[in-house]
Amino acid sequence: MNRRRLIAFLRTFAIVVLALMVVPQAVPAQRAAPSPPPPTPYNPYPPGILPADLQSELDRVSREVNLLFQQALAESRALPPPFLTGQPPTLQGSGVQMVQTLGKLMNYDMNMSPFKNVACASCHMPYAGFSGPIPSVNLTMIAYPGSFRFRANKRTAQRYTYSPWYPVFQFNATQQLFFGGNFWDSRATGYLLQNPDAEQAQHPPVDTGEMGLPDTACIAFRLSQAVYRPLFEQVWGMGSLDIKFPPDTEKICATPGGAAVFGTDTTPVKHSTPSWRATPR
Ligand code: HEC
Known part of the structure; x- marks a missing residue:
C-alpha cells in the first residue's frame, strides 16, 4: 500500500469511526470515494x-x-x-x-x-x-x-x-379538457423538448x-x-x-x-x- 492510498484509507476509516460516534443509527455501507459523513x-x-x-x-x-x-x-x-x-x-x-x-x-x-x-x-x-x-x-x-x-x-x-407513453401537454377542443404532460400535475409539459418524459427526467x-x-x-x-x-x-x-x-x-x-x-x-x-x-x- 503506497503512502497516498494509506492516507486515503486512514481518512475513510476516521470518517467511518466519526460517523459511528455521531450517528447512533446504523449508517448504510458506502461503496465509493470518501465523502463527508451524513x-x-x-x-x-x-x-x-x-x-x-x-x-x-x-x-x-x-x-x-x-x-x-x-x-x-x-x-x-x-x-x-x-x-x-x-x-x-x-x-x-x-x-x-x-x-x-x-x-x-x-x-x-x-x-x-x-x-x-x-x-x-x-x-x-x-x-x-x-x-x-x-x-x-x-x-x-x-x-x-x-x-x-x-x-x-x-x-x-x-x-x-x-411516463414514456404520455403526449405533450395539450388542449383537446372536442372534450374541452387538457391531456398529456408528466408528473401528477402535468408540469413537465414536454413543450420545449417535444417529449414530456425527457423533460421530466431532469427533475428527480x-x-x-x-x-x-x-x-x-x-x-x-x-x-x-x-x-x-x-x-x-x-x-x-x-x-x-x-x-x-x-x-x-x-x-x-x-x-x-x-x-x-x-x-x-x-x-x-x-x-x-x-x-x-x-x-x-
Ligand atoms: C426520498 C424519496 C424519493 C427518491 C429517493 C426519489 N424519488 Fe422520485 N418521487 C418521489 C416523490 C415524493 C415524488 C412526487 C414528486 C412531486 O411531484 O411532488 C416523485 C416523483 C417521481 C417521478 C414522477 C412520477 C409522476 O408523477 O409522473 C419520477 C419519474 C421519479 N420520481 C423518478 C425518480 C428517479 C429517477 C429518482 C432517482 C434519481 C427518484 N425518483 C428518487 C420520491 C423520491
Whole structure:
C-alpha cells in the first residue's frame, strides 16, 4: 500500500469511526470515494410521528437495493460485447441489453444521492408498484425520508410506469379538457423538448424531496466515479463523461440542494464545458 492510498484509507476509516460516534443509527455501507459523513438525523417530530421501525426498515430497503445493484453489476459483466454495424452505425447484439442494464444500475445506485445512502429505487421500488416499499411509512408518514434523514417530501413517491407513453401537454377542443404532460400535475409539459418524459427526467435528481442533489452536474460527477462508468461510456459514447470537475465537487454534491450555502445558485459545480458541448448549436 503506497503512502497516498494509506492516507486515503486512514481518512475513510476516521470518517467511518466519526460517523459511528455521531450517528447512533446504523449508517448504510458506502461503496465509493470518501465523502463527508451524513449529518445527525434531523428529528423535530413529536413522538409517534416517525414509525418505530423506520431505521430498521430503511436498513432493510438499503440491503435490497444493494443486492439488486450487485445483481445488475453481475449482469453487466456477463454481457457479450456489442458490435457497431450498419449505416448509420448502430450497436447490435447486446446493445439493447446494455441500455437496460445501465438503467438498472443507475436505478439501484446509492451513490446517486448526496450522502450515498438512497437510490432512486429506495422510494420507487418495483415490488411496490414503483412507489415506497415500507408498510409502516405508507400507514403513517406517507412521504419518504430522503438522503438527509429524516426530511420528507410533501407526498408519497409517485408511480411512473405511464411516463414514456404520455403526449405533450395539450388542449383537446372536442372534450374541452387538457391531456398529456408528466408528473401528477402535468408540469413537465414536454413543450420545449417535444417529449414530456425527457423533460421530466431532469427533475428527480435535483428535487429536494427526491434525490436532493444541488446540481444536475452531480449525477455526471457520480457517474464518472461509478464502477460501471465503462458501460455508460459504451452506451453514450466515449468522452461523454470527459468533464473537468473542480476539486470541491464531492463536497458540493454531498450538500443537499436548497442549503443556505448555495444561495440562489442552481449550478454550484463550476465544471468545464465537456468536449461534446464545445461546438455551438
Ligand atoms: C426520498 C424519496 C424519493 C427518491 C429517493 C426519489 N424519488 Fe422520485 N418521487 C418521489 C416523490 C415524493 C415524488 C412526487 C414528486 C412531486 O411531484 O411532488 C416523485 C416523483 C417521481 C417521478 C414522477 C412520477 C409522476 O408523477 O409522473 C419520477 C419519474 C421519479 N420520481 C423518478 C425518480 C428517479 C429517477 C429518482 C432517482 C434519481 C427518484 N425518483 C428518487 C420520491 C423520491
